[in-house]
Amino acid sequence: MSDSPRPDDAASGPESRDVAQPSASEVFGAALGGAARRAGLDPAEGKSTGHVVWRAMGGWRGIFESVLPGLVFVITYTVTIDPATGDGDLLLSLVLSVGIAAIFTVVRLIARQPIAAAVGGLVAVGVAAAFAAFTGEASNNFVPGFVTNVVYGSALLISAFVGWPIIGLAVGFLMGDGTAWRRDKRKRRVFFWLTIVWAGLFAARLLVQVPLYVADNVTALGTLKLVMGLPLFAPLVAVTWLVVRALYPRADRDPSYGR
Template sequence: MSTPLTPPAPEPEREQSASEVLGAALGGAARRAGLDPATSGATHQVVWSAIGGVRGILESVLPSLAFVILFTIRPEPLILSLGVSVGLAAVFTAIRLLQKSPPSAAIGGLVAAAAAAGLALFTGRGADNFVPGLITNAVYGTAMLVSALIGWSLIGLAVGFLMGEGTAWRKDRRKRRAFLWLGVAWAALFFARLAVQLPLYLANEVAVLGTLKLIMGLPLFAPLIAVTWLVVRALYPRAPQAEQPPQS
């Protein structure tokens, strides 16, 4: 009498490593921003998508611009310029929610604007409205530089996830070198912002600080996005599509 076969025990699921989890998070964020090297698209279209189009530009520029203009015209009461800045961020968030579009960018901007305004109101210094931005540049610049120098570029992790190769890019000398220099380039952008803006913050030059923050924002961000996109597309060229046979 034959004994019934016992089905093999299922293999335990492999736990994701920290690099895979981080790569998935970074890659997901890049994909939501329209930066997916696996898809086709002209460079200018990719950059336009990454900055959010006209709406993204307005959400990024108008709150800070309104604060700078109003603070320059009338520094006191401080709550006036801060209130208008936060109010504009809230309007953009409400519009996204009403239109049922992804509100993450606007909500992020609203939270950042509210936190910065709260700090400035607490200290009574208009320059403190820019403290979160200074901290962000320092953190992002350090993370980009350190990760690139130790061979675990954050850009490489994101691209590896998007292209479905995980961390296999680390075995390719050409890719490792490219992601190293891309990481250094992004770190240089963040540290350049910090080097210019921190002395102005310490000198309490609010209007100049706000103006240079705008100038060193999207005008520098967009070209570097374009360079990053072109380098990644060169590292991962699309396979040529098979020609379709002519229909009779």
Template sequence: MTDEKRNDAGEPAASDILGAALGGAARRAGLDPAQSGSTGHIVWHAMGGWRGILESVLPTLVFVITWTVTVDPHSHQGNLWLAVGLSVGLAVVFTLVRLIARSPASAAIGGLVATAAAAALALWTGRAAANFVLGLITNGAYGSVLLVSALIGWPLIGLAVGWLMNDGTAWRADKRKRRAFFWLTIAWAALFAARLAVELPLFLADQVTALGTFKLIMGLPLFAPMVAVTWLAVRGLYPKSAEPVSESSSLDGE
């Protein structure tokens, strides 16, 4: 690690730590530009394969279908307890299957926690639309952080890729890389902003079925092409011979 990447006390700079955290997360998701593999394979791996897709989609899909088919034509309310019960139940099943199979369960556990928290919020407020509040907050937070990082000249995509490719923050001196990482980060921020722009009015109008439907439509179907574009752009910026950061230099202990 170069001196310019450390502060006066010899500790890693904030950009180093953040880059390591983001890069480590990308690597665990299978998004390491230094590794070989077709774009389709990388995107599929990033989504978690069939299991990951089912874990991501089914709880929300079951919630939406259950709520919709149980809506009373007079009160315009569905069976909230049944909807959240089936949704959380599915998340529990997915987590147990991974634990029994001794496969990595962090994504399933994270999904279970998020599903349970959303269900608890919906039950506490008595509003089915509240089941999607955490997703709205997440989209707003991610979009804002990505946008700000690009505007101040430290796009998060660049920090993650710099760590993965053992490039540190040297990419900031390369106009081509800096421009590419700026626009990639802006594109990801725009994705989260678009989700929020579509889903927030539906939430405020209490349009549960439409809200859940658009959440699914703007989820993996938009995530997959964004991963593909990012992957292709990064591979175009770095030759295949580029050396990835060694495991021993990882700041997250992996």
């Protein structure tokens, strides 16, 4: 019997297995691209920029789920402020806020609709409420949000400066480009700055809100958190989408794309 290697043996050798193994950046980029597609950011659907932004926000339900719990907390706490102490009813504010987030989740469960966003919102509201209740300080309801902004902003900033901007990874796999965009200087530069701008959004939230937290101005802090949420997120999604369209003009072959 011949000892010469068979073709299928060679194909299954260590080198071929190494080639088949995706890199960490490819795995991460594919995950980001998949998440963006599930959020409605799929260029293959040929949707308009306005539709893409609306889907990214989750429509009316997504807006209510994102805004209402925080809005109720701010309004309730402000309305119940005792002039003598300067403090509002923290327990009532937290109960109403968490309760509304829970209702949104239950409604989705009953309607058998995707509950990931609602559950994520409920967990975020619940963790913030638990932290505030445990410390007895209403302003601590916003601390988990600060941590989230630090983590996201840092990840975006670091990824940009190490040459693997997160926006580029997400867009590359969303547009079927993989990591090939890194060989294009123009795309590399644009994705770098887009990632920096997104990092700037999280940094701006911290720069504006942390001083209000230190001053224990719960009403102003809660109000600005809402103002710096979806009202800033939506335009940035639109700008990012428009830039991506400019970078990938082949998508414009679909006459309905980006109208």
